[in-house]
Amino acid sequence: MIDKLIRPSVFLPLVSLVVVFGGWEIVGRSINPLLFAPPSEVLRQFGELLQTGELQDAAMVTVRALFLGYFLAVVVGIPFGILMGAWTRFGDILQPYLYAIFATPRVVLVPLIVVWFGIGFEARLFLVFFWSMIAISVNTAQGVRHARPDLVEVARSFQATRLQMARHVLIPGAIPFVVSGLRIGAERAIVGVIIGEMFLQIVGLGGVITKGSQELLPAKMLCAVAVIAVLGTIIVTALDTVEKRFQDWKGAP
Amino acid sequence: MKARSRKDVRRDQIVGVMVFLIIWEVSARLLDNSLILPPISAILAALWELIITGQLIVALSQSILLLIAGLIVATTIGFVLGALIARSRTAYWMLNPYLSALFVTPTIALVPLVLVWFGFGFPGRVTVVVLAAVVPILFSVASGLRDSPGDLIDVARSFGVKGEIALLFKVRIRAALPVLLAGLRLAAGRGVVGMAVAETYLRLGGIGGLIKSYGAMFQTDYVFASILPLSLLGIGIVSLIGRAERRLHWT
Numbered sequence: 001m002i003d004k005l006i007r008p009s010v011f012l013p014l015v016s017l018v019v020v021f022g023g024w025e026i027v028g029r030s031i032n033p034l035l036f037a038p039p040s041e042v043l044r045q046f047g048e049l050l051q052t053g054e055l056q057d058a059a060m061v062t063v064r065a066l067f068l069g070y071f072l073a074v075v076v077g078i079p080f081g082i083l084m085g086a087w088t089r090f091g092d093i094l095q096p097y098l099y100a101i102f103a104t105p106r107v108v109l110v111p112l113i114v115v116w117f118g119i120g121f122e123a124r125l126f127l128v129f130f131w132s133m134i135a136i137s138v139n140t141a142q143g144v145r146h147a148r149p150d151l152v153e154v155a156r157s158f159q160a161t162r163l164q165m166a167r168h169v170l171i172p173g174a175i176p177f178v179v180s181g182l183r184i185g186a187e188r189a190i191v192g193v194i195i196g197e198m199f200l201q202i203v204g205l206g207g208v209i210t211k212g213s214q215e216l217l218p219a220k221m222l223c224a225v226a227v228i229a230v231l232g233t234i235i236v237t238a239l240d241t242v243e244k245r246f247q248d249w250k251g252a253p
Numbered sequence: 254m255k256a257r258s259r260k261d262v263r264r265d266q267i268v269g270v271m272v273f274l275i276i277w278e279v280s281a282r283l284l285d286n287s288l289i290l291p292p293i294s295a296i297l298a299a300l301w302e303l304i305i306t307g308q309l310i311v312a313l314s315q316s317i318l319l320l321i322a323g324l325i326v327a328t329t330i331g332f333v334l335g336a337l338i339a340r341s342r343t344a345y346w347m348l349n350p351y352l353s354a355l356f357v358t359p360t361i362a363l364v365p366l367v368l369v370w371f372g373f374g375f376p377g378r379v380t381v382v383v384l385a386a387v388v389p390i391l392f393s394v395a396s397g398l399r400d401s402p403g404d405l406i407d408v409a410r411s412f413g414v415k416g417e418i419a420l421l422f423k424v425r426i427r428a429a430l431p432v433l434l435a436g437l438r439l440a441a442g443r444g445v446v447g448m449a450v451a452e453t454y455l456r457l458g459g460i461g462g463l464i465k466s467y468g469a470m471f472q473t474d475y476v477f478a479s480i481l482p483l484s485l486l487g488i489g490i491v492s493l494i495g496r497a498e499r500r501l502h503w504t
Contacts, residue, residue: 012346020351035369092262093269103442103487104480105449107361108461111468111476115289191359198361199453206362213365221366229358236357 037219045219046226055208059227062193062204065121069128070189077133077185078178081140085174091141098134106131106192110199124196131192132185139181143174176246183239190232205231291474299478308463313482316459319375320448320490323382327440331387335394336421352391360385360447364454378451378458385447386440393436397429431501438494445487460486 021039028038037045049055084091106127117123151169160168197206205224212220274293281292291299303309337344338352364381371377398421409424426433452461460483467475 008342008346012343013350016347017350088257089265092257093265096266096270097273099488100484103491104484105446105487107446107450107453108464108480108483110453111464112473112480114468115471115473191361194359194362198365209362209365213369216369218366218369221369225358225362225366228362229354232359233357 035218037217037222042219042222042226045217046223049208049220049223055223055227058203058205058208058224059231062197062206062228063231065124065128065196065204066189066193069125069193070132070186072125072129073132073136073185073189074182076129077136077181078140080133081137081178081181082144084137085141085144088145091145098138101131101134106195107199110195114200119200121201123200124193127192127196127200128189129192132189135185135188136178136181139177139184140174143177143181144170146177147173176243179239179243179246183236183243186235186239187232190228190235194228288471288473291477295474296477296481299472299474300481303463303475303478309479309482312458312460312463312479313486316448316452316461316483316486319378319382319451319459320444322375323379323447324386324437324441324444326379327383327386327444328390328437330383331390331436331440332394335391336398338391339395339398340417340421352388355384356388360443361450364450368451368454373455378448378455381451382444382447385450386444389436389439389443390433391436393432393439394429397432397436398425400429431498434494434498434501438491438498441490441494442487445483445490449483 025038025040028036028041046055084094113123113126117126147170151173152165155165155169193204194206197204198210201207202210205228208224209221212218212224277290278293281287281290281295284290287295300309334348334352338348339345360381363384367380367384368377371380405424405428406420409420414420414423448459449461452459453465455462457466460479463479464476464483467479
């Protein structure tokens with residue numbers, strides 16, 4: 001036990017956390033509470049938000065839009081990506097638009113989304129779905145296009161049928177790309193849901209942040225930020241683990 | 254899956270964009286609802302007006318100033334912290350918890366807090382850009398400086414370069430330059446997003462403020478006309494750094 005604590009990988013982060021949180025607490029107490037909140041105040045606020053159920057309700061709203069949007073993105077994105085990858089010409093023609101969409105920050109499209117989808121659930125769903133879907137399909141298309149030429153050649157020389165080719169060469173080769181598309185898509189989906197909640201309809205965890213800034217309660221904002229960070233960490237770590245596993249499986253390039 | 258020549262691809266793309274723009278123009282005129290879908294001609298007219306009245310130049314220069322200031326600060330901070338965590342285990346373990354936390358938290362969620370703490374003026378906005386852009390720089394500096402170019406270091410030592418700091422500037426940074434530029438390219442893309450977020454959230458100043466205020470007036474043609482330069486700005490900066498990167502790789 002003691003041995004474990006003394007290892008630098010455990011001991012140093014602990015020291016640093018204690019120092020920073022201690023310093024934050026001391027400094028936080030002497031600054032205007034409208035601007036700054038010490039950790040103790042954040043904890044108190046966290047308990048209060050849990051008791052009133054505000055935080056759980058907000059998290060539910062966020063998670064619902066996030067999961068539905070992401071689910072749709074996966075369902076639409078993978079077939080679309082396969083189409084883009086297999087039909088090269090179609091993929092090439094779409095490329096400039098995808099590039100333009102990636103180059104445009106999502107927040108500045110909010111006025112257009114308001115005009116097209118309103119400010120309700122559909123608009124938030126679109127913010128989650130669309131960008132996540134594009135990330136997934138771009139990666140899938142890359143996976144389909146970048147089948148290892150040596151394997152394709154071997155399969156050809158053994159006169160594999162189209163189905164066999166897809167089953168044994170193309171699909172196994174594309175799966176690592178698809179999985180990293182799923183992770184990037186999830187990251188985009190999380191940012192999308194927060195944008196929707198902060199700029200469109202003030203609900204969910206993003207809404208808690210906006211409300212906290214209007215009520216001048218930094219502690220409340222920090223609580224919501226922490227929950228978002230934890231939620232994001234869980235989702236991205238899970239997909240990261242899956243991704244690593246498939247990367248090993250792919251073997252040598 | 255036969256490879257298509259670059260020329261074929263280019264031709265398809267140009268035809269594709271032209272068809273897309275014509276379909277847009279025609280359907281917008283048929284729909285006749287410039288709130289939802291303004292025709293291309295109206296968007297171009299709006300863009301022309303923004304240029305003539307000077308609004309676009311003013312907004313764009315504010316945005317670029319913000320972006321460059323943010324990127325300079327982010328590069329400085331990313332460099333110092335990255336070099337620290339690459340060369341010192343202690344610093345790595347001390348700083349790691351915060352960097353991971355910053356990495357997983359969407360920058361947009363931090364914007365209201367940052368603006369409360371650092372003010373709604375220029376410093377607050379620069380901080381938002383820095384938060385968005387610092388992570389890729391930091392990681393690329395850390396990984397570039399960690400993989401020590403052993404043979405280069407030995408050669409430098411035998412030519413009399415002494416001390417960790419001198420080695421850092423004379424050898425390590427130059428050896429890591431391609432990785433650093435790749436990080437800077439990622440950071441520039443994220444910095445543009447950070448800039449847009451800061452300006453949009455505040456609803457004033459720069460391209461983001463312009464878009465937000467036309468959005469509030471429901472002038473969709475002007476919204477499109479002001480989004481276009483922003484996208485071009487992002488593409489321009491990222492491809493500029495990409496070009497520098499390729500140059501370095503080949504020489």
